[in-house]
Amino acid sequence: MSPVSMDRNRIVxxxxxxxxxVNALSQAVREGLVTAIEAAEADSESQAIVIICxxxxxxxxxxxKEFGKPALEPxxxxxxxxxxxxxxxxxxxxHGTALGGGFEVALGCHYRIALSSAAIGLPEVNLGLLxxxxxxxxxxxxxxxxxxxxxxxxxxxxxxxxALEYGALDKVVAGTDLRAAAISFAEDCxxxxxxxxxxxxxxxVDAGLFDTTRKKIAPKTRGLISPEKIIRxxxxxxxxxxxxxxxxxRELFLECMASPQSSGLRHAFFAERSVAKVPxxxxxTPQRDxxxxxxxxxxxxxxxxxxxxxxxxxxxxxxxxxxxxxLRGEKxxxxxxxxxxxxxxxxxxxxxxxxxxxSTSQNYEDIADVDIVIEAVFESMTIKKEVFAxxxxxxxxxxxxxxxxxxxxxxDIAASTSRPQDVIGLHFFSPAHIMRLLEIVRGKGTAxxxxxxxxxxxKRLGKIGVVVGNCVGFVxxxxxxxxxxxxxxxxxxxxxxxxxxxxxxxxxxxxGPNAVGDLAGLDIGYNxxxxxxxxxxxxxxxxxxxxxxxxxxxxxxxxxxxxxxxKGSRKPIPDPEVDAIIEAEAERLGVKxxxxxxxxxxxxCIYGLVVEGARILEEGIASRSADIDVVxxxxxxxxxxxxxxxxxxxxxxxxxxYATVCEFSERFGPMYWEPPKLLKELAESGKRFSDL
Ligand code: 3HC
Numbered sequence: 001m002s003p004v005s006m007d008r009n010r011i012v013x014x015x016x017x018x019x020x021x022v023n024a025l026s027q028a029v030r031e032g033l034v035t036a037i038e039a040a041e042a043d044s045e046s047q048a049i050v051i052i053c054x055x056x057x058x059x060x061x062x063x064x065k066e067f068g069k070p071a072l073e074p075x076x077x078x079x080x081x082x083x084x085x086x087x088x089x090x091x092x093x094x095h096g097t098a099l100g101g102g103f104e105v106a107l108g109c110h111y112r113i114a115l116s117s118a119a120i121g122l123p124e125v126n127l128g129l130l131x132x133x134x135x136x137x138x139x140x141x142x143x144x145x146x147x148x149x150x151x152x153x154x155x156x157x158x159x160x161x162x163a164l165e166y167g168a169l170d171k172v173v174a175g176t177d178l179r180a181a182a183i184s185f186a187e188d189c190x191x192x193x194x195x196x197x198x199x200x201x202x203x204x205v206d207a208g209l210f211d212t213t214r215k216k217i218a219p220k221t222r223g224l225i226s227p228e229k230i231i232r233x234x235x236x237x238x239x240x241x242x243x244x245x246x247x248x249x250r251e252l253f254l255e256c257m258a259s260p261q262s263s264g265l266r267h268a269f270f271a272e273r274s275v276a277k278v279p280x281x282x283x284x285t286p287q288r289d290x291x292x293x294x295x296x297x298x299x300x301x302x303x304x305x306x307x308x309x310x311x312x313x314x315x316x317x318x319x320x321x322x323x324x325x326x327l328r329g330e331k332x333x334x335x336x337x338x339x340x341x342x343x344x345x346x347x348x349x350x351x352x353x354x355x356x357x358x359s360t361s362q363n364y365e366d367i368a369d370v371d372i373v374i375e376a377v378f379e380s381m382t383i384k385k386e387v388f389a390x391x392x393x394x395x396x397x398x399x400x401x402x403x404x405x406x407x408x409x410x411x412d413i414a415a416s417t418s419r420p421q422d423v424i425g426l427h428f429f430s431p432a433h434i435m436r437l438l439e440i441v442r443g444k445g446t447a448x449x450x451x452x453x454x455x456x457x458x459k460r461l462g463k464i465g466v467v468v469g470n471c472v473g474f475v476x477x478x479x480x481x482x483x484x485x486x487x488x489x490x491x492x493x494x495x496x497x498x499x500x501x502x503x504x505x506x507x508x509x510x511x512g513p514n515a516v517g518d519l520a521g522l523d524i525g526y527n528x529x530x531x532x533x534x535x536x537x538x539x540x541x542x543x544x545x546x547x548x549x550x551x552x553x554x555x556x557x558x559x560x561x562x563x564x565x566x567k568g569s570r571k572p573i574p575d576p577e578v579d580a581i582i583e584a585e586a587e588r589l590g591v592k593x594x595x596x597x598x599x600x601x602x603x604x605c606i607y608g609l610v611v612e613g614a615r616i617l618e619e620g621i622a623s624r625s626a627d628i629d630v631v632x633x634x635x636x637x638x639x640x641x642x643x644x645x646x647x648x649x650x651x652x653x654x655x656x657x658y659a660t661v662c663e664f665s666e667r668f669g670p671m672y673w674e675p676p677k678l679l680k681e682l683a684e685s686g687k688r689f690s691d692l
Pocket of ligand 1 (some may be wrong): 023060127129132133135
């Protein structure tokens with residue numbers, strides 16, 4: 001049965017698209033739309049046509065699942081053109097979100113009506129694309145180049161009220177009966193007849209608009225190719241005929257579609273949606289009720305988690321046995337709220353409501369009735385065990401007991417309680433209220449409903465929860481050890497800190513590894529390594545960082561780390577003193593220094609990640625390579641357009657990656673570079689991580 005059906009209400013034909021979950025424009029929908037428009041045009045009783053959608057939203061775009069496969073007719077630009085060519089007025093009736101190709105279909109219509117709760121948008125840029133069904137040519141004609149550029153370059157949806165102000169919509173109605181409102185509006189449109197955007201001209205634009213826009217977006221679009229193509233397409237709309245502009249748009253769109261960047265971003269889109277479906281965990285797993293949270297430890301992380309929880313509507317108690325620390329934590333929470341209000345990101349009324357749900361305590365008895373505890377104390381097994389033993393004694397049965405440890409064993413922590421089924425790791429990333437990743441670490445005793453509850457909590461906190469297994473450092477920090485290890489070895493072997501950072505930054509990482517170390521504090525990793533009993537027998541392992549910490553060079557907080565920092569500045573400045581320290585260490589350890597190419601830096605650091613990722617998959621710590629990608633894109637600044645380390649390795653080709661890893665194993669020894677069996681097997685059988 002076609003996902004597009006039609007009925008008639010007096011003189012108005014109503015074409016309904018019903019293609020759950022989001023009415024994406026599959027081939028069947030495209031074909032159904034053309035058939036329906038032709039039938040309505042041929043119907044002598046019909047004088048106007050409404051296109052409306054069933055379910056939760058108007059068409060949310062092209063069907064992304066079809067991308068990368070051979071395109072099937074009818075092509076979307078032709079469908080949009082066919083709708084526009086209709087002799088009878090066609091009205092798009094929008095609820096939910098009209099996005100991408102969905103909004104382009106609406107732009108092919110002659111008029112647009114929407115519910116006040118609806119939104120429109122062209123989010124293609126998030127997929128490494130530009131609107132490819134004539135949106136770049138139509139929207140500037142309808143609302144002017146400036147607003148059109150903004151909508152396409154940010155990819156953010158625009159609410160109906162604002163879209164009406166821009167002229168992207170013709171009418172906005174309150175209530176829920178969109179069908180009735182659209183039919184009545186369509187009747188009014190009969191006398192006006194079709195109004196085609198292709199016949200409009202783009203309103204006059206400021207001559208400097210395009211170059212100003214290029215400059216404005218540059219810092220946020222580093223390395224991306226589609227934003228520039230969007231600007232070019234819109235510029236063309238102001239200069240060439242509609243048909244020429246559409247032909248050029250098509251070419252630019254196909255170039256983007258074929259790019260590895262779009263493949264990486266499409267992978268990111270689906271990977272981030274797949275993490276919520278955990279293999280082996282039924283989607284009907286019950287959840288425990290969570291309305292109240294206690295956060296233990298009022299440091300930066302604890303206060304950030306408390307603020308995040310308050311902003312998500314939860315009742316929050318921040319507990320710290322140290323009075324001074326607790327006061328500082330309380331101040332941090334208030335400061336985060338006040339900063340949000342000042343920047344216009346938080347309404348004053350939300351701050352008031354949030355703070356009314358906030359309390360502090362130094363006494364475990366006060367939190368006995370909470371639904372979930374999130375421990376965020378100092379990263380020491382001894383201290384964590386003490387806290388969990390105290391929680392076990394005081395907290396009500398059935399509460400979730402979570403630890404924010406970033407490396408320590410969940411099973412060892414759970415063993416200090418009588419209820420390992422309730423214990424789970426919730427690894428937040430700093431700053432906790434901003435970073436989107438939440439690693440959800442299941443221990444061997446963790447109950448399924450605790451995992452399901454944690455996934456739901458992640459969503460409520462506005463985070464992407466990824467369920468991983470228990471091992472030192474879990475997925476993210478375990479891989480970070482390999483990445484950091486290689487960048488530290490490269491320092492000894494002759495690559496300057498600023499050179500390593502520049503190479504990896506230019507490759508797309510949010511920051512270089514040395515600058516990240518200084519930002520986080522080199523002592524954090526140092527103390528973490530002290531807790532470990534499984535460090536490799538290698539005197540070079542993180543040796544530069546060790547020496548710097550022992551000299552008191554902890555990073556930004558001491559004004560000196562791997563780099564120097566001027567007072568009040570976060571800008572890393574290369575320090576000759578550090579170069580001398582590195583050279584002396586290399587000599588002491590017998591490391592021969594040499595010229596190191598940027599290609600080697602990238603391969604050593606990124607394949608270091610891939611090799612560890614493969615081991616993590618072998619051990620079942622992550623159930624899918626996409627889970628690893630989501631962790632690295634959302635927690636560690638891995639470029640989204642490269643799709644995460646495992647997707648990146650797939651795009652390079654695992655045979656090539658394997659060959660390089662074998663070469664490294666010969667050159668640098670097998671201690672770090674012994675190729676994982678999984679990588680060898682996949683490479684030899686011509687498969688990819690995503691085939692697992
Ligand atoms: N194609 C295929 N599947 C899609 C899809 C699309 N455009 N949009 C969403 N889906 C799928 C999701 O993968 C998910 O599938 P799953 O249940 O199997 O995991 C399901 O629909 C529901 O999606 P969400 O979990 O994201 O649901 P939400 O309610 O949170 O959000 C949404 C709904 C706002 C529509 C969000 O899904 C979204 O932003 N979708 C992408 C919209 C988009 O990028 N459109 C442009 C596509 S490119 C294009 O149109 C090119 C054109 O210019 C030629």
